[in-house]
Amino acid sequence: MPYNLMIDNPYIVENEDFCIYSNQSLKKLSNKSFEELKLNKQRILDFFKVNEFRKVIMINFDDIEEFRKYVLSLRELGAHLPKYATGVFDKGMIISYVDPEILKDKEGLNRKIKTGVHEFIHIVNKEKIYQERVIWLDEGLATNLDTTNDDLNNDDKFIEYLKDEILCIKDLPIMNDLTHHGTGFKQENYDGYDLVYVCVRYLMEITEKNRLLEILKDYNLSIEVGKNILQDAVNYYKNKYDLK
Numbered sequence: 001m002p003y004n005l006m007i008d009n010p011y012i013v014e015n016e017d018f019c020i021y022s023n024q025s026l027k028k029l030s031n032k033s034f035e036e037l038k039l040n041k042q043r044i045l046d047f048f049k050v051n052e053f054r055k056v057i058m059i060n061f062d063d064i065e066e067f068r069k070y071v072l073s074l075r076e077l078g079a080h081l082p083k084y085a086t087g088v089f090d091k092g093m094i095i096s097y098v099d100p101e102i103l104k105d106k107e108g109l110n111r112k113i114k115t116g117v118h119e120f121i122h123i124v125n126k127e128k129i130y131q132e133r134v135i136w137l138d139e140g141l142a143t144n145l146d147t148t149n150d151d152l153n154n155d156d157k158f159i160e161y162l163k164d165e166i167l168c169i170k171d172l173p174i175m176n177d178l179t180h181h182g183t184g185f186k187q188e189n190y191d192g193y194d195l196v197y198v199c200v201r202y203l204m205e206i207t208e209k210n211r212l213l214e215i216l217k218d219y220n221l222s223i224e225v226g227k228n229i230l231q232d233a234v235n236y237y238k239n240k241y242d243l244k
Contacts, residue, residue, distance in 0.1 A: 020059075036117055056092070139193065159243070203225070
């Protein structure tokens with residue numbers, strides 16, 4: 001059992017690859033998250049060209065304060081956890097907060113069960129690929145691979161998304177400046193998760209797989225790519241879809 005779990009009488013579901021601990025109220029979601037992890041594990045390992053991976057623990061909390069308390073207990077004294085955070089990877093574990101109201105909403109539930117996959121991508125990337133994390137690249141990769149945005153594979157929906165979330169931004173930030181400190185990704189003028197999704201989608205479209213892995217492994221190269229990638233992605237998609 002994870003150190004100082006903070007959940008009495010946890011619900012547990014596990015196999016040789018994953019073990020999920022959760023409040024009893026999250027039994028349904030945890031079962032679905034477990035199935036989603038099993039379904040996507042090999043696809044993720046194949047993407048990274050990783051042959052095998054250790055067993056991963058996931059913890060689901062139904063109370064935001066207990067979630068924050070547990071995560072911060074794993075970090076150094078004075079560590080920061082942004083208010084928007086509801087899923088993290090700490091000490092090699094996936095840790096998630098689940099608003100019980102989400103269980104009543106089919107779309108919200110379907111997105112939330114992807115949290116485990118998203119954080120698993122971060123864990124594999126950290127332990128098997130990069131030496132030093134580049135946040136925009138790591139978050140963008142997880143956002144592209146976790147399948148939450150698969151509906152944007154439809155060109156019409158993606159064009160609408162670009163217009164609503166990206167092309168309306170007056171001053172595009174430098175991706176290397178994005179951080180999870182302070183307000184982090186959630187700024188008044190943009191949502192950083194939208195930006196990193198578009199940047200890495202673009203990178204994956206124009207970059208051969210082995211070259212992409214080289215970028216992921218090389219911190220300096222990742223930083224160099226990050227200097228202009230958002231503007232490059234915007235120009236690329238404007239041209240591709242003939243957008244103004």
